[in-house]
Amino acid sequence: MWFSTLLWAALAWPSVCAERSSGQATAGRTNAPVPLISSLDPQSVTAGGPPFALTISGVGFVAESRVYVFEIKDSNQREASLVGSKLAAALRASDIAAPGSVQIIVQNVGGGEHSVPLTVTSPVPSLSSLNPSSAQAGTPGLNLTVNGSGFLPGSVVLWNGADRHTDYGGPSRLTAVIPPPDLAAAGTAAVTVFNPTAGLSNALPFTVARIGPTITAVSPNPVRPASPVSLTIEGAGFSPQSQVFWGSVAEANLRPVTSATNTLLTVVIPDTGTSPVTNLFVLNPDGQSAAYEVRVENPQPSISGLAPSSVTAGNPGFALTIAGAGFMLGSVARWNGAERTTIYVSDTQLVVPISSADVAAPGSDTIVVVNPAPGGGPSNPVPFSVEKPSPKILGLSPPSATAGGGAFVLAINGSGFVPFSSVRWNGSERTTAFASNALLTASILASDIAVAGSATVAVANPEALGGVSNSAPFSILQADNPVPTISSITPASATVGGGALTLTINGTG
DSSP states (O other): OHHHHHHHHHHHHHHHHHHHHTTOOOTTOOSOOOOEEEEEESSEEETTOOOEEEEEEEESOOTTOEEEESSSSGGGEEOEEEETTEEEEEEOGGGGSSSEEEEEEEEETTTEEEEEEEEEEOOOOEEEEEESOEEETTOOOEEEEEEEEOOOTTOEEEETTEEEOEEEOSTTEEEEEEOGGGGSSOEEEEEEEEETTTEEOOOEEEEEEOSOOEEEEEESOSBOTTOOEEEEEEEESOOTTOEEEESSSSGGGEEOEEEEOSSEEEEEESOOOSOSEEEEEEEETTEEOOOEEEEBOBOOOEEEEEESSEEETTOOOEEEEEEEESOOTTOEEEETTEEEOOEEEETTEEEEEEOGGGGSSOEEEEEEEEEOSSBOEEOOOEEEEEEOOOOEEEEEESSEEETTOOOEEEEEEEEOOOTTOEEEETTEEEOEEEEETTEEEEEEOGGGGSSSEEEEEEEEOOGGGTOBOOOEEEEEEOOOOOOOEEEEEESSOOOTTOOOOOOEEEEEO
16 A cells, blocks of 8 residues: 555656746645655564664655654654654654554655554563472462563463463563462473464473472571582471472482481582572472572671771771671771771681771771672671870880980880870970880980989870870989099198198099
8 A cells, every 4th residue: 555655656756846846836835745655674673672763764855854653643753863865763662562563654744744564573482480480289379470581461371381361560571370270280380471473482391399398497598609508497397308409309409418307407508509599499208398499699797896996096007807797708898988908817707907097197987898799788887986196104214314414315105106296305396206106215415414403204296186295204313422532732731839721622522
C-alpha cells in the first residue's frame, strides 16, 4: 500500500514542483514538499530494547519535517533532525516495548505526510537462574522467580512444557506460580520460557527432592570469600550418614562432616569460593534438604578501641593499634578519610603507622576501617584526640651551679615538649635542643652564673601548642672560702716595748 503511495507521489512530484515554483499556491497550502519514505535503518528491532536512533531515508524532507510514531498527535512526536537528505529520529524504549510494528510517520506541515512500518520482533528468551532452584516433595506450592533476558509482557513460564501463571517483572525477570501438584513427587522438572513469535528458551532444571533433612540455620553466615571455614548446620533429620554438599549435589562438591547429631552438623569447607551466594544441601540416604543460601562476602569491620587513643600535638610519628572485629587482609584504615598503610595482625587487630604530620596540631581526628567488596564496607568511626601540649617542668639537671663557673648544658625533664619548645633563663631564650616530649637541653652561658643567687627556668611552646610552662628555680651558689696561705709579713720584726705599728700580711686565700 505504502509502495503505491510512493509511486503516485513520484509521478505527481513534477506537477507539484511546477505549481510551487510558479509561486501560485492555493489558499491553505504552503511550499512544503510531500515527504516520501524510501527506507528505515534499522528496518527491524527487538522488542524490549533500549532507546535508539532511527535513520529515515527518502525525499522531500526539510528541516521542519516532523516525525511521529503510531499516529499523528503531540504525545507521539519524536525528536528529529535533518542530516543531509535524511532524518534522524530518537525513538524511545516504550515505542518498541512489544512485538509487532510501529508506524513511522513523516509530516511536512502543508505538504502532507507519509508513513511506513518499523518491524518489532520478539526476542529469543534466555534463562540464567531460578530462585528457588529446588523444593521438597509435598511443598504446598511456591512462587518461582525466573531470571534471564529477552522477557516480554506476554512471556509465559512453562513447567515441563505446561503453561504456568506468569507475572512480568521486566526484561530480565518473571515470576511464575507453581501449584502443589507440580511439587507432589520427587524428580526434576524442566523450566522454560516461551515468547510469542520468538520461540522457546533454554531449559533449567528444578529439583523436587524427597522429604528428608531440614536446614534451619547455618553459622557463620555470611562467610568470607575464597577462605576455609567450619560451618555449623542446625536443623532436623540429620544422622551420622548425612552428607553435606557445597554449591550443588555433585560428588565434587561433597564436604567432610566432622560431627553429627539429629539436629546439628559440623562441616569443613576448604574454600568458600567467590560466588556471592552459594547453596548448601544436606543429603540423607532417604532424602535431600532444600537448598540453604549462604552468603559469601567480606565482613563489615567494627572498631572497639585504639591504643593510644590520644597524643600530644607535635608528637613524632607512632604506631596506632586498632582493636575490633571483622578485620582481614585487605582492610584499610582511614585517618580523616585518607587511607593509611595498614598492617593486618589478626581478625581483631590492625597496626597503622601515623606520621608526625597527622598529629602536628591539636584537634579531633576520625579513624575508620574499610573492608573491600563483596560485602565489607566501613566500620563505625572512632575519634582520636590530638591534645594541646601544655609544657610542664618536673626537674632540672644539674639543679644548681657555682657562681663564676663556665658555660654548661642544662637538661630539663618534664612533659608536653615539642620540637618548637624553647628554654627561657630569667625570661631570656637560650639555644634549645628537642630530645623528646619529656626532655629538652639548653645551652647556659657563663655570664648567666657569674653572680651567686637564683635563676628562673621556664619552657615556652608556641601559643597554639600550650604556651609557657611552670617556672623552676636554679641555684647559683657562692664559691666555698679558700684555705689562706701566708707568703710574707712586713715588717718582719719589731722592738719590744715599741709603739703601735701596721703589719702587712702577704699571701693567698
